[in-house]
Amino acid sequence: MFPPPTWCGRSWLPCYCSQRSSLFWDKALLAVIMQSLVQSVFDKLLPPACPTYTGLVPLITTLLQDRTCFRAALSKGLGLGIVAAAGLIKLPQIASIVSSRSAEGLSKTTFLVETFGHTYNLAAHVRQGYPPSTYGDFAALLLQNYALLVLIYAYSGQPALGVSIVVGAVSLLGGMCSGGFPLGVLQALTAGNVLLVFASRLPQAIANYRAGSTGALSLVTCVGMWLGATARIFTTLTEVDDPSILAGYIAAGVLNGIIAMQVLFYRGKKSPAAPRPATKKTQ
Template identity: 35%
Template sequence: MDSKCYTSLVEKLDFSDVECVKLALSKGLGLGIVVGGSIVKVPQISLILRTSDSSGLSVSANVLETLSYLITLFYSYKNSFPFSTYGENVFLGVQNIVVSLLTILYGDSPNASRRTGDTGLLTAFFVAAIASLNSMSLENLAYLQLATIPLSLFAKVPQIAANYNAKSTGQLSAFAVASQIAGCTARLYTTSTEIGDSSVQAAFGLALVLNLIIGIQMFTYWGTLRPRLVPGK
């Protein structure tokens, strides 16, 4: 917080300043989201490793979602936004890369060598994407930030469609879905309070709607297992 709000809230314990209270709430929520973002995908990763099964997870959806996280990360960093307004994208990006790679490794393809090769290609793709985003100008990143809106749509629609067709959410983690819903809701507040960037707010608004749809699917199809393909059958 700035010195004015620090003096008002911390030293004088004066909570009548609405703007400072809103800022303090935003900072608290923002830091909470950053901390939560560091573990939100861990249950999903653990579930895949424990069951050796990635059924119900869409590689394309995870890759597009990861790109959205990385674009927002570099756009926010180069705009010098407060870390509390975007820091979770660091952890979500890394965790989503791991989920994407595990989705291929434990996928339904009976060809193990092909799965390994696809994993290597996807790793190279992510490395190239990070290097490209890091070297981009702020102007180009601004265009890409606008692109995260349709990117979020394309990232979630395959997952929503797969859930609907199978009438199951497979190995999706309920904790991850619930955390994303809560995180997007809180991010709408923090970004409007601290940075006021309409492109970032629009991206979080759409992400919230799409995550809510997946949450409703998870509730509707709870307990329904997705059939797993058996190699050779």
């Protein structure tokens, strides 16, 4: 509501004109700022295969008509979604360990090898200038793996060793991301992604099978890791021209799927307790 009218000199008309003019210009300025902000955001989010953002309707029309733009936009959207989900995907696993105060069923080898793999893959993507949407999940997963390693070793009676491993892993990441570390070594490591995936996931799958239980493994985390690896196959095909990275994601999708099915199959089952040594009766 406007304030009570004032009178303009000899005129008998209320002086709403200046107030309405000011309100009009405020709205117009706000609209220009919002339009500029939306355009800058879309220009940063849209892949190079898509034209410059000029409006929502033209963008939808382009996506429906241009398959190249649609694939690139879908890949980038999936990549950003994976990065966002990666920041939460292992929190249920962390919560499961803390609540049960046990790391039973979790393979140390799996998390150590996985952490090493995330480290050099993150460094290789950064050094080669790939879009952040293709590697941001490595950074998020690494942070959660650091916490998991500390917890696993702490509940195994080796807290100092767990902290030392994490400090070493952080130092290794910093060294690999620096220009002093040979890029050729990183490329050679990514070429062995399939072997690393098998080395990191197979021990966990074998341990689950032998124990007849998945221990403290989180169903949400395992299913999420499988879905993430599967989605990464598409984003790698679209945005990253590297067959070794693609092969690694295919292997990860298969093995993460096996572990997720094991969690479903063994759900609610506990590993058999180790038999106690027989004690001799004294007469």
